Amino acid sequence: MSKPKPKVRKEAVPMTKQDPKERARNFNEVALGYTEEQAVAEAERCLQCPEPQCVKGCPVEIDIPAFIKLIKERKFAEAIKKVKEKNSLPAICGRVCPQETQCQAQCVMGKVGDPISIGRLERFVADWERKRGFEIPEKPAPTDKKVAIIGAGPAGLAGAAELAKLGHEVVVFEALHLPGGVLMYGIPEFRLPKSIVQAEVDYVKKLGVKVRLNCLVGRTYTIPELLKNGFDAVFIGTGAGLPEFLRVPGENLGGVYSANEFLIRVNLMKSYMFPEYDTPIRIGKKVAVIGGGNVAMDSARSALRLGAEEVCIVYRRSREEMPARLEEIENAEEEGVVCRFLASPTRFIGDERRWAKAMECLRMELGMPDESGRRRPVPVKGSEFQMETDTVIVAIGRTPNPIVQQTTEGLQVTKWGTVVTDENGKTSIEGVYAGGDIVTGEATVISAMGAGKKAAKAMHGYLMKK
Amino acid sequence: MDRTLSGLREETTNLYEIVTKRELIPHINLFEFSAEEVAEKAKPGQFIILRIDEKGERIPLTIAGADIAEGTITVVCHEVGKTTKKLGGLSEADCVLDLVGPLGKPAKIEKFGTVLCVGGGVMAAPLHFQVKALHEAGNKVIVIIGARTESQLIFENEMRQVCDELYVATDDGTKGYKGLDFLKDMLREQKIDRAIAMGPIVTMKTVAEFTRSYGIPTIVNLIPIMVDGMGMCGACRVTISGKTMFACVDGLDFDGHQVDFEELMARLKMYAPQEKLSFVFYEKGGRSL
Numbered sequence: 024m025s026k027p028k029p030k031v032r033k034e035a036v037p038m039t040k041q042d043p044k045e046r047a048r049n050f051n052e053v054a055l056g057y058t059e060e061q062a063v064a065e066a067e068r069c070l071q072c073p074e075p076q077c078v079k080g081c082p083v084e085i086d087i088p089a090f091i092k093l094i095k096e097r098k099f100a101e102a103i104k105k106v107k108e109k110n111s112l113p114a115i116c117g118r119v120c121p122q123e124t125q126c127q128a129q130c131v132m133g134k135v136g137d138p139i140s141i142g143r144l145e146r147f148v149a150d151w152e153r154k155r156g157f158e159i160p161e162k163p164a165p166t167d168k169k170v171a172i173i174g175a176g177p178a179g180l181a182g183a184a185e186l187a188k189l190g191h192e193v194v195v196f197e198a199l200h201l202p203g204g205v206l207m208y209g210i211p212e213f214r215l216p217k218s219i220v221q222a223e224v225d226y227v228k229k230l231g232v233k234v235r236l237n238c239l240v241g242r243t244y245t246i247p248e249l250l251k252n253g254f255d256a257v258f259i260g261t262g263a264g265l266p267e268f269l270r271v272p273g274e275n276l277g278g279v280y281s282a283n284e285f286l287i288r289v290n291l292m293k294s295y296m297f298p299e300y301d302t303p304i305r306i307g308k309k310v311a312v313i314g315g316g317n318v319a320m321d322s323a324r325s326a327l328r329l330g331a332e333e334v335c336i337v338y339r340r341s342r343e344e345m346p347a348r349l350e351e352i353e354n355a356e357e358e359g360v361v362c363r364f365l366a367s368p369t370r371f372i373g374d375e376r377r378w379a380k381a382m383e384c385l386r387m388e389l390g391m392p393d394e395s396g397r398r399r400p401v402p403v404k405g406s407e408f409q410m411e412t413d414t415v416i417v418a419i420g421r422t423p424n425p426i427v428q429q430t431t432e433g434l435q436v437t438k439w440g441t442v443v444t445d446e447n448g449k450t451s452i453e454g455v456y457a458g459g460d461i462v463t464g465e466a467t468v469i470s471a472m473g474a475g476k477k478a479a480k481a482m483h484g485y486l487m488k489k
Numbered sequence: 490m491d492r493t494l495s496g497l498r499e500e501t502t503n504l505y506e507i508v509t510k511r512e513l514i515p516h517i518n519l520f521e522f523s524a525e526e527v528a529e530k531a532k533p534g535q536f537i538i539l540r541i542d543e544k545g546e547r548i549p550l551t552i553a554g555a556d557i558a559e560g561t562i563t564v565v566c567h568e569v570g571k572t573t574k575k576l577g578g579l580s581e582a583d584c585v586l587d588l589v590g591p592l593g594k595p596a597k598i599e600k601f602g603t604v605l606c607v608g609g610g611v612m613a614a615p616l617h618f619q620v621k622a623l624h625e626a627g628n629k630v631i632v633i634i635g636a637r638t639e640s641q642l643i644f645e646n647e648m649r650q651v652c653d654e655l656y657v658a659t660d661d662g663t664k665g666y667k668g669l670d671f672l673k674d675m676l677r678e679q680k681i682d683r684a685i686a687m688g689p690i691v692t693m694k695t696v697a698e699f700t701r702s703y704g705i706p707t708i709v710n711l712i713p714i715m716v717d718g719m720g721m722c723g724a725c726r727v728t729i730s731g732k733t734m735f736a737c738v739d740g741l742d743f744d745g746h747q748v749d750f751e752e753l754m755a756r757l758k759m760y761a762p763q764e765k766l767s768f769v770f771y772e773k774g775g776r777s778l
Contacts (some may be wrong), residue, residue: 035669194499198719200540200547200587208721233499241718243526264721268733275726275733275752277759284722292546292716298770301546301572302716303763377755424720426738 033136036065038143047327047358050212050295054118059097062147066094068132069139076129082473083116083181085109087126087141089123094144103113103148104158110145111184111230112177112223112472114153115206117146118215121348133308136269153222155196158358159229163190168486171196171254173240173427176204177468178260178459182475187230189483194254195232198239201291204262206468208291209283211321211398213328217290229304246434255489256454256482259442260475261427263460267420269313273371274417277309278379282314282322282418288323307413308332311382313368314418315345322354322416324481331414334360339367339387339400365389367400369407371415380382381409431455448478454489456482498526499718505539505588508561510581515642515713516568516575519553525560527590532620534710537562538718540587541575548572549715551592551687551741552580562590565614565643570764572602592718593741596708598622598629603629605705606652607669607696609688610636612710613644616687621651629653631670631681635692639664640753679769682706686745690754697745707745709734713756728752 039055040046046053057065069091077087085106093102106113122142130138152158168191172179175197183193201207203220228234240246246257266281268274285304288294292302306329309372312322315338326334336355338345341364345352356362366384374380386406389398423440435443435451441464442457444450450457458474460466509521527537538550540733554563556584569575596619604623608616613634624630630651633706635658636642642657643665651657668690675681675697684707686696693709711727713736719739728734728749734740 198589199717200589208717235499238498238589239589239592242591243530243589264719266721266723268723270733275728275756277755281723284716284724287716287722293544296761298767300544301767303546303767305760305763309619376758377752426719450762 025241031070031132032064032068033132035137035140036061038140038422043354043357043359046213047324050328051214053213053354056150057143057147059099059151062094063097065140065144066091069095070131072131076131077139080126080129082125082469083476085126085145089146091139091141091144094148099151099407100158103152106145106148110181111227112180113145113250114149114219115177115215115223116469116472117142117144117149118219119206119210121467123349132186153219157226157229159226159294160188162231163188166190166486168192168196168255168489169253170256170258170482170486171249172258172260174198174204174260174261174262174461175202175224175234176262176459176471177206178262178461178471178475179258180206180224180473180475182258182260182458182459182479183232184227184230185476185479186234186482187227189479190481191486193232196238196240196244196294197234197236199291202234202236205264206286207439209318209321211286211290211325212295213324214321229257239426241430246427246431246452250454254457255486256455257456258448258475258478258482259427259450259457259461260459260471261424262471263421263465264424265422266417267422268417269368269419271368271370273373273379273382276371276373276377276379278305278413279371279415279417282312282318282416283421285322285416286318286325289329295325304329305414306331309412309414310334310416311368311410312336312416314338314416314420315347315403316418317347317351318421319416319418320355320360321345322418324355324358326361326414326416327358329407335410335412336360336362337366337368337384337410338362338364340389340397344389344397355471365400367402368415373410379413379415381411382415383409385463407442418469421463422462423464427461444478445463447481448474449481454485490502504584505580506584507581508559512589513565514641516577517565517643518566518568518778519563519574519614521556521559521561521563522585522588523560524562524588524590527588528555528560528562529559530553531562531591532595533598533622535591536587536592536712536718536741537590539576539585540591541572541579541585543586543668543711545586546572546574547587547716547718549592549718549737551612551710551711551712552618553614553657561619563614563618567611571767572738574768574771578602579703589718593737594739596622596685596710596742598626600627603631603680605631605633605675605681605684607633607635607672607684607686607688607692608644609634609686609692610641611643611749612687612689613642613648616685616709617644617647617651618683619687623654624651631675633658633669634668635659635688637661661671669695669699676700676703676705684708684745686710690757693745693748694750697748701746707746708742709745710741711743711748712741713752713753714759726756
C-alpha cells in the first residue's frame, strides 16, 4: 500500500446543498452535485491504487479508479462509458447508494482523511452525460431468446439491461403505472428526482428493453403462462413492498399511515402537488415517524416539506443502532426533524372522529446484542408516557410481495416469504430466476442491482445452452 | 391456467379505450373498456384500478362483467367526486391512461343451495356478474336490489334474467319495499344457505345484522380507500375478527359478521375535506383557488 503523497488534499471537496431552512419547505433536490471543477479536484485526490480496494466494495464491480482517472483527465464521456460497462443506472446509484459502507469504506484515503467521494463522482459523470444525451452502445447480435422480467425496480432494470446487452429480447412487466419500483414510489423527489429515474429507465429501454406497465404478474398473467407463451426464462424482481405494522391498538385510526402509503402518495402520486394532482395527503401539525431507517428519514423529511409543524422520529434503540445512512440522519436533523430514542409505541389514541390525537409509548433500555449484532431494546416496566400526535407514519420495515409466490406452483419460498435461490439467483423452477429484496428481504438499491446482474449472467448461460 | 394468452401485451399501449358508454341513470354510467388481458382473467368479486390521466388518482372499481370474445370488461361508476365525474365526462373512443387487473381474490362460486344477494345502489351491477355465476353454478338465487329512490334503481331488468326471485327496495318506498326490514320476514320464512351483500356500508351492515342470528354465512364486498390496490400501501386496511387485513389482497370479500364497519366508515371519510377541495378545484376548471 503506497503512502499518500503529502500534496494530496485530505478533505473531500464538499458538495453544495440547498440551505436546510429553505429546503425543508420544498421538494427540490437537496444535494446539488459537483461542478466540473469540483469533480476534477476531487478526482485528483484519488491515489490510483494498483490494487484498488474500493472495487471490492462495489456490488456491481465498477472499475472505480479507471473512471476517476478519466474524470481527472477531463475525459467525462469516457468516464461515464467506463461506469456504464458495469452499471446502467449511475445517476441513481450516485445518489442513493450507501457508499460510506461500500466502496468508500474500503478507500485507502479514508485512513488519513476523507475517502474519495466516489458516489458524488459517479453522480457527476452520469448527470454530465444525461444533460448531453445518452450514447447508446451498438446493438449486439440477437440470440432469439426471450426473457420476462417481473418488476421494473432496481433488480429488474439492472437484470434487463444486462440481458439486452447480451442480445436477448427482454420484456419487463411492471404492476404500477410507472417503471422504477421503489425508486419511484419509495425514495422522495428531494433525494432522487423522478425525472432522473425516468431518464435512466429510458436509457435501459434504448438498450432494447420493452417495459410493459399496468401488468400484475400473478393476476394479469402468471409465470407458467409466460413460460408457455414464448418466454424462455423469467426473472422475479418483485421486491419487498408490503408494509409492516406495529400491531398495537389504534393503528387503523385516521392519520396513521404506513410509510409505504405515505411515500406512495407523495412520490408516485405527487400528492405534494395536490390539488393539481388528484391524490390527496393529510398532514397534521405534530407528526410522529416510527422507525430508524432510511424510509423513516424519507418520511420525516417529506412530512416537514408538506408543512408539518413538528416532526419527531421515535426509535426504539439509540442513535448508534439506527440503520439509516448517517448523511440522511444529519440532513433530517439539520432540517428540523427531532429524534426521540429508546421509545416504542404501545397504542394510538383517537378522538371522537377516530382520528389519532396521541400515542402511548414505553421507554426502552438496551440489553444484550441480538442476532443483528445490535443491542436489543428491552421495555422498561411502568414507563408508559404519552405523546401528542395527529399524524403517525409507521416505518418499521417492508416484507416481500407475495402474489407471485402464491400463484407460481413449485416455486420454493422461505417461511419469511422470500424466494429460495442458489447463489446465482436460480430458483426451484427451471428457467426461473430471482434476485433483490424478493430473495434477501428488504435491503439496498445497489444490492438488488447486483443480484439482478448476477442472475442475468446465470440466465445467459442457461439460455445459450437451451 | 396454462392456456395461450391471446391478449398478451408486451408494450404499454396506453390505450384502454372506452368501447361502450351507457348512461344508466343520471350520474351513473356503464363503461366497457377494451382490456383483453383483464377480460380473460376477470372473475366476479374482483376489481380493477384505473387512472384517467397523468395527474389522476388511482381508483378501484369492482368488475361488473367481462367479455372474452370482445376483450372488454364492464364497470359501472357513480359520479361522486372529481375522478368519477371526470370519468363520466369521457365518451366512447376516449381512453384512460392506466388500467390494471383483475385485482383481489375472486368471489367463491360454488353450489351453496339458496343464495340471497343484496345489491345497493351502483353495486347492483357487479352483483349481477356474481349472481349470473351463482345461478350457472346451480344455486337458487334470490336477489334484492335497492336504491335511495325509484329513479336511482339500476340493473333491474338485467338482474331479472339471471336470478330466481327478484325483490326491489327503496329507502323512501317509491318502489318495492320501503327499506330492508322485509328481509327479516324472508329470513324467518325460508332457509337461506348463503348471503352476499354489496353496496353502501349501511346496506352491508344491515344485511349482516339480520343474518347473524340465523347463522347464515354472509359475505360482504368491501372497497375502502386504495392507492396501489396490490397490497403495498395498506390504505385499505380493515379489521376482521379483530385482525387487520388488506381489502385489496385479502378481499374484497369478507365475513360480514366479523367486519368492523364503524372503523371502515371512519376510514372512508379520511379524505373528505380534500375530496371536496379537489372537486371544487375541478369545477372551477383547474384554476388556482
